[in-house]
Amino acid sequence: MSTHRRPVLRGHRRAVSSKPHRLLPVALGLALLGVGGVVGPSVVENVVADRPDSHNLALSSLPKDKPDEGLVYQGLKAAKAGTLCAGSYELDDVTCSHGPDEAPAGLKVRQDVTPVTAKAPEPQQPARESATDVPADAEIARDEGGSALTADAPALVPDAAPGEADFIMGAHDVACEGDGRSGKRVQVLYLHAAGAPSRYTDFLGSIRLWSSGVDQIFDESAGETGGSRHVRFVTTPQCRVDVSEVELPGGKLSSFAGNIDALRTLGYNRTDRKYLIFADANVYCGIATYVADRRPGLGNRNNGGPSYARVDAGCWSSAMAAHELTHSLGATLIGSPNSSGAGGCLDDHDLLCGPDRSGKPVRTACPKKHETRLDCGHDDYFSTNPKPGSYLDENWNVARSEFLLRSDGGDDIPDAGGPAPDPVPSASTPADPTPSTSGDTAPPLTDSGDAPPSPSVIPGETPPVEEPSAPVTSSTPGPPRETVAAPADPVQAVLEVRDATSSSVRLTWSAASAQATYQVWVGGQPVATTKATRARLIGLKPDAKYQVVVKSGPKYAARAAAETAPAARPAQNSWFTLTNALTGGAADLYAARAATGTPLTLSGTDDDAQQQWKLVPAGRNTYTMVSRATGKCVGALDGKAVAGAPLVQVACGGDAARWTLQASVYGFTLRTTGDLVAGVGEQRFGAHRVLVLQTGNGQRHQAWSAVPD
Numbered sequence: 001m002s003t004h005r006r007p008v009l010r011g012h013r014r015a016v017s018s019k020p021h022r023l024l025p026v027a028l029g030l031a032l033l034g035v036g037g038v039v040g041p042s043v044v045e046n047v048v049a050d051r052p053d054s055h056n057l058a059l060s061s062l063p064k065d066k067p068d069e070g071l072v073y074q075g076l077k078a079a080k081a082g083t084l085c086a087g088s089y090e091l092d093d094v095t096c097s098h099g100p101d102e103a104p105a106g107l108k109v110r111q112d113v114t115p116v117t118a119k120a121p122e123p124q125q126p127a128r129e130s131a132t133d134v135p136a137d138a139e140i141a142r143d144e145g146g147s148a149l150t151a152d153a154p155a156l157v158p159d160a161a162p163g164e165a166d167f168i169m170g171a172h173d174v175a176c177e178g179d180g181r182s183g184k185r186v187q188v189l190y191l192h193a194a195g196a197p198s199r200y201t202d203f204l205g206s207i208r209l210w211s212s213g214v215d216q217i218f219d220e221s222a223g224e225t226g227g228s229r230h231v232r233f234v235t236t237p238q239c240r241v242d243v244s245e246v247e248l249p250g251g252k253l254s255s256f257a258g259n260i261d262a263l264r265t266l267g268y269n270r271t272d273r274k275y276l277i278f279a280d281a282n283v284y285c286g287i288a289t290y291v292a293d294r295r296p297g298l299g300n301r302n303n304g305g306p307s308y309a310r311v312d313a314g315c316w317s318s319a320m321a322a323h324e325l326t327h328s329l330g331a332t333l334i335g336s337p338n339s340s341g342a343g344g345c346l347d348d349h350d351l352l353c354g355p356d357r358s359g360k361p362v363r364t365a366c367p368k369k370h371e372t373r374l375d376c377g378h379d380d381y382f383s384t385n386p387k388p389g390s391y392l393d394e395n396w397n398v399a400r401s402e403f404l405l406r407s408d409g410g411d412d413i414p415d416a417g418g419p420a421p422d423p424v425p426s427a428s429t430p431a432d433p434t435p436s437t438s439g440d441t442a443p444p445l446t447d448s449g450d451a452p453p454s455p456s457v458i459p460g461e462t463p464p465v466e467e468p469s470a471p472v473t474s475s476t477p478g479p480p481r482e483t484v485a486a487p488a489d490p491v492q493a494v495l496e497v498r499d500a501t502s503s504s505v506r507l508t509w510s511a512a513s514a515q516a517t518y519q520v521w522v523g524g525q526p527v528a529t530t531k532a533t534r535a536r537l538i539g540l541k542p543d544a545k546y547q548v549v550v551k552s553g554p555k556y557a558a559r560a561a562a563e564t565a566p567a568a569r570p571a572q573n574s575w576f577t578l579t580n581a582l583t584g585g586a587a588d589l590y591a592a593r594a595a596t597g598t599p600l601t602l603s604g605t606d607d608d609a610q611q612q613w614k615l616v617p618a619g620r621n622t623y624t625m626v627s628r629a630t631g632k633c634v635g636a637l638d639g640k641a642v643a644g645a646p647l648v649q650v651a652c653g654g655d656a657a658r659w660t661l662q663a664s665v666y667g668f669t670l671r672t673t674g675d676l677v678a679g680v681g682e683q684r685f686g687a688h689r690v691l692v693l694q695t696g697n698g699q700r701h702q703a704w705s706a707v708p709d
Contacts, residue, residue, distance in 0.1 A: 062089075063357065070109035070285040070312070071100050075257025084292050087334045088343040091257055094301070095289050098327055098343035100256075101320075103285040109314040110282050117205030123686040126599050131643035135682050137539065137582055137700050140602075140689065144583055145237040146538060147528035149700075154539040154546075156520050158532035160239050164511050167230070167405050170239030173212035175230035175405050179536060180237065181604050182499075184272045184305075184402045186325065187234045188243045189263075192280040193253050194594050199280055200245040201686075206316070207278050211241040213318025214276075214325060217351065218404065221374035227384025227413070230405040231325070234604075236687070242604070243278075245591040245686075253281040260289070260308050266592055266629055267608035269306045274328050274403050276321060277310040285315040288327035294335065294395045302330030303402055319372050323351050326374060329398045331381035337391050338363075338380050350376040374398075384413055443572055443615055443623055443661045495550055495558035502542040502567040502667060502705045503581045507560075508534045512552040521549040539582050539700050542567035542667055567667035570706035575612045575628055579605060580680065581666040581703035586611040587678075589649060590685055592629040598649040600634060601688035602680050602701075612709055615659070622658035625670075633657075636693055641673040646681065647691040666703035669696060677702045 062073040076097060079085035085096035103109050138148035138155070146155035160176035161168040167177035188211055192198050215231045222229040234242045252262035259279065268275060288309040291301035309324035311317075331352060332339060338347045344356040347365035351374050355362055366376035375382040379391060384399045384406070386392035398404075400413060492510060499506040511533050512518070520528050522537065523546055540546065543566040550558040570576040578587040580602060588603035592610040605611065612628035625634040627649065635650035635657045636642070650656055657672045670678040672693065679702040681692035696702055 067283075068110060069102055070283065070314070071102065072255065072283055073099065074255040086292075087341060088292075091260065091289065094291060095260075096292050097256070097287060097289050099287065100284050101286045101323065103315055104319065107285065107315050107317070107320075109285050109312065112282070112313040113316045115203055115206045117209055120201040120204040120686075122201050124683075125597070126637065126646035126648070126681075126683055126685060126690045126692075128637065128640075128642070128646070129644035129681055129683060129692055131695065133644065133682055134694050134697065134699070135680065135689075135701070140582055140680050140701050141538065143237070143689070144538070144585075149527075149539055152541075153525055153527050154522055154537045156528035156530060157237075157536045157538055158528075158530045159534040160235075161534075162531040163514060163516070163533055166407060168239065169230075170235075172208065172240050174208075174215050174233055174235065174239070174241050176235045176239040177232060177405055178534070180235035180239075180242065181606075184232060184303075185234045186231050186274045186276050186403055187268075187606075188241055188276045188278070189268070190243055190245050190278050190280065191248055191253060191259070192245075194247050194250050196280070198245065198247070198591075200243075200591075203278070203316070204243055207243050208241045210278075210316060210318045210321055211243075211276070214322040217318065217322040217372055217374065221351075221382060222384045222399065222406075224373065225378050225383045225385045225399075227399070228406060229384065229399060232403050232405050244606075246610075247591050247593045249594075253279055254283060256284065256287050256308075256310060259310065263308070264306075266610065267606075267612065270607065271305050273305045274307045274309065274325065275305075276325050276328075277308060278316055278321075279310050279312050281312050282314055284310060284312045286311045286320050286324040288324040290327050290330050290333075292333060293330070294333050296393070296395055296397065296400075298400065298402065300330065300396045302396060302398075303400070319351065322372075322374075326352060326381070326398060329401050329403060330396050331375075331398050333381070333396060335391075335395070336380040338377070345380050347376045347380075350374070352381070386413065443570065443621075493550070493556050493558035495548065495560040497548065497560045497562045500563060500565050501579075501584060502565045503540050503579075503700075504536055504538045504584050505540065505546075505562045505564065506534075506536050507548065507550070507562075509550045509558045512556040516552045516556070519551045521551065522546055537562070538584060540564050541665055542581075542705065567705040568707065569661060569668055570613075570615055571708070572615045572617055572623060575614050575709035576706040577605065577607060577611050577709070578613055578670075579705050579707055580701060581664075581705060582680075582700035587613070587691060587704075588688070589627050589629055590688070593649075594630050594632075596632070596648070596650055597637075599685045600647040600649070600691040601685050602691060603688050618656075618658050622660055624652060624656045625659055626652065636672075641676060641693060643674075643676055643693060643695050644681075645693045646683075647678060647693065664698075664703045666700050667705040669703055671696070678704070 062076065062078050065072050076089040076091065076099065079088055079090045089097045089099050091097060141149055141155035144157050146157040149155050159178055167175045170176050188207065190200050190207060211233065218229045218231055236242045248262045252258045289307050293301040307328035309328040311320045311324055332343065332345050334341065336345065338345045340346050340356050340358040340360050342356045342358040345353040346360055346362050348354055348362045349366045349368050349371040351372055353362065353376060370376055382398045383392045386397060494510040496508045497505050517529060517531055519526055520530065542564055544564050546562045548560055548562050584605065585602045586605040588601050589610040590598055590601050609629040614626045614628065615623035616626055618624045630649065632649050633652040633656035634647055635655045636645040637648050639655040641657060660671050661668045662671050676693040677696040678691055679694040681690045683690050694702060
């Protein structure tokens with residue numbers, strides 16, 4: 001959190017900080033030079049049609065490549081005068097780019113930076129587990145930050161921020177809000193090429209540290225105009241930046257256009273995502289996409305996705321990552337007061353401003369120490385408090401982006417009006433949560449023979465995981481405890497239930513008091529104690545009704561009915577996401593790797609191709625399960641379908657498992673030879689649990705639902 005103090009406005013809820021915000025080193029070279037290139041006969045000055053006082057530079061041809069400087073223009077098109085991307089480059093009809101950025105002082109495109117944190121543990125190739133070593137539902141629920149389960153009781157997964165706080169500044173200097181995944185988010189990716197070694201574990205901690213430095217840059221910049229902004233990252237249940245490893249086919253990292261095409265093919269094209277890419281390559285220093293939309297409201301196309309901000313291994317740093325992310329959020333646009341006309345700005349010192357291909361002189365308007373802050377003057381692309389009638393009041397202002405969190409106690413601009421952003425065309429249609437209506441028939445379901453789970457109480461110890469938990473909220477099983485005195489006057493208790501899936505619902509309730517502790521009851525039984533006022537109930541039965549009560553002291557009780565959606569089964573020969581009946585997580589082909597032996601893990605649901613599968617008839621009412629990311633199949637490790645065998649990627653042939661679907665009270669089970677089922681195992685591959693074959697015992701982590709593409 002920022003070190004400066006800002007006044008608290010009425011109506012705003014503050015973020016909660018678990019400790020003072022630690023100032024992070026964000027500079028690795030300060031003189032960010034903007035868009036590379038030279039002035040020459042290919043540059044033509046053009047007047048913007050609706051701003052006759054403003055000039056931009058239209059390109060008649062691409063500049064000459066300078067690979068050693070990271071100035072590579074392969075896949076970009078010179079935007080013509082009068083087009084959407086005039087003054088910069090275009091990748092397609094709606095996607096613009098300012099082009100490649102030069103390396104700042106102290107960094108070289110061809111020379112990799114070194115890690116700034118210790119190496120993370122290397123994932124161990126999964127081995128066969130004991131046939132009897134099947135984890136309990138409660139153990140897996142605790143991975144999500146949830147309470148323990150007994151018998152048919154659900155688990156409660158509170159939001160990171162307790163009470164009425166919108167978000168929390170976690171122990172690792174990033175803001176955590178909600179479930180860490182839903183809504184508009186910046187998703188951090190580590191990319192490497194197939195055939196090249198992965199350095200994910202070498203740089204995982206460093207990428208997280210650089211990402212927290214990006215957050216610091218935004219918040220300190222917002223503080224200059226009396227506000228606060230934090231990046232709304234995809235985060236883990238432990239309140240850390242969730243860095244996803246993705247393998248791209250060979251050659252796809254050699255150009256930005258090829259990079260984006262490969263990511264879109266893999267499903268990284270969500271309209272609620274900005275992708276911040278740490279590419280393990282030495283082609284660029286940095287490059288990003290944006291949309292040339294100046295409208296001031298939240299309907300601005302830059303307020304949606306997908307957008308892509310890439311930094312290569314020679315320039316990995318907080319400053320360069322923030323530079324490219326700011327571009328992808330919609331900066332800088334042609335026509336701003338200090339625009340160079342070539343996509344940059346002229347009032348230095350500033351994270352985005354500096355010399356560019358326009359050749360126009362740069363003015364020193366801010367001190368050198370402002371080099372890692374946004375918008376010198378706060379009049380071109382970022383201000384939390386623009387003057388009425390000013391450019392940033394009447395045009396797109398990055399500080400308004402819904403990919404940023406606001407309101408932790410500072411002055412703030414009101415939400416601009418307007419509709420939600422128009423969807424940007426993408427390579428595939430987003431997943432539809434409704435059952436498939438295709439002509440293909442669904443695999444038959446048979447009656448389940450699973451026994452009910454044991455009613456014994458599960459111990460509350462949390463198993464060791466890769467990441468330490470953030471001390472932000474509690475969720476404890478057991479009988480209710482009246483821990484907070486009742487308020488003097490009765491409190492209006494309101495409980496809202498929404499976002500129902502086949503196995504979960506989201507709960508939000510009114511606060512009893514600032515320090516209240518709540519007991520959550522489901523079906524007349526206590527399931528958890530928490531200080532949060534927002535949480536998710538998981539492990540529910542599909543198509544079922546529940547009575548939920550939240551209590552705090554003798555005078556507070558909020559009640560509501562919750563109803564889950566039916567569990568969908570997949571249609572054969574149609575793509576679907578396989579979601580777990582306990583956690584709602586997805587069966588994931590780790591990092592979209594093409595190699596046989598790549599394990600299947602349980603991961604947060606992202607709707608990408610590595611989480612999408614298809615059942616292909618294999619005779620005698622059985623099916624093989626094919627990955628959309630690679631076209632390969634699912635089988636048991638070493639081709640041995642025995643209890644405890646990890647599920648891995650195999651060639652579609654003799655080693656591919658043959659599956660049947662069997663009805664379960666929690667959805668369906670995937671069964672193969674020997675009446676074994678696909679469940680969640682004890683061991684992990686990195687931070688994720690491995691899927692294994694198990695003897696069915698009715699546990700919820702052995703049941704699944706299908707979300708059609």
